[in-house]
Structure formats: structure tokens, C-alpha cells
Amino acid sequence: MSNIVGQCPICGRDMEEGSSIDRHHFTPKSEGGKAMDYIHRVCHTKIHSLFTNKELATHYDTPEKLLENIHVQRFVKWIRKKGPSFYTKNKRRRTKQ
Numbered sequence: 001m002s003n004i005v006g007q008c009p010i011c012g013r014d015m016e017e018g019s020s021i022d023r024h025h026f027t028p029k030s031e032g033g034k035a036m037d038y039i040h041r042v043c044h045t046k047i048h049s050l051f052t053n054k055e056l057a058t059h060y061d062t063p064e065k066l067l068e069n070i071h072v073q074r075f076v077k078w079i080r081k082k083g084p085s086f087y088t089k090n091k092r093r094r095t096k097q
Contacts, residue, residue, distance in 0.1 A: 015040060
């Protein structure tokens with residue numbers, strides 16, 4: 001039996017305790033961020049494959065701002081069909097926005 005610890009603020013799927021979730025600083029620590037939240041590991045790697053830490057700090061420092069981005073929207077549409085512990089490596093974009 002899995003232990004649900006809440007919903008991911010990015011994809012909205014249930015999060016199960018364990019290796020399928022990560023801590024994420026919406027303003028990266030390298031840019032002065034302190035507050036963090038738990039999100040799916042797959043969502044976390046996707047965010048960092050799309051944006052630099054500077055971009056995250058200046059434009060995408062909340063889940064709501066991230067969800068306004070078309071690439072994140074496409075990812076969320078795809079990932080919502082997967083189970084709560086689903087993980088796959090994200091292909092890195094050749095150039096970040």
C-alpha cells in the first residue's frame with residue numbers, strides 16, 4: 001500500500017512517499033531561494049531541462065508561472081496520464097529558453 005503525501009504542484013497527480021518525489025526550490029538556492037516544496041522527480045527534472053536557474057529565479061519562481069509556459073503545459077498534459085510513481089529521464093533541450 002502506498003503512502004500518498006499530497007499532490008504535485010506542477011502536474012496535480014498524487015505523490016507517493018519515496019524516490020518518485022524530490023524537493024524543489026522554486027527560486028533556486030544559487031539565486032538566493034530558501035523556500036522549497038515537494039514535486040515529482042520527473043516534473044523536477046523536466047523543469048531543469050527547460051530552464052536555467054536564472055530563468056527560474058526571474059520568470060518561473062512559482063508553480064503558477066511555470067504552468068503558463070507552453071512546454072510545461074505540453075509536458076503536464078502528457079504526464080497526467082501516468083501513475084504517481086512514474087519516472088523517465090527527460091531529454092535535454094538543445095537550447096534552454
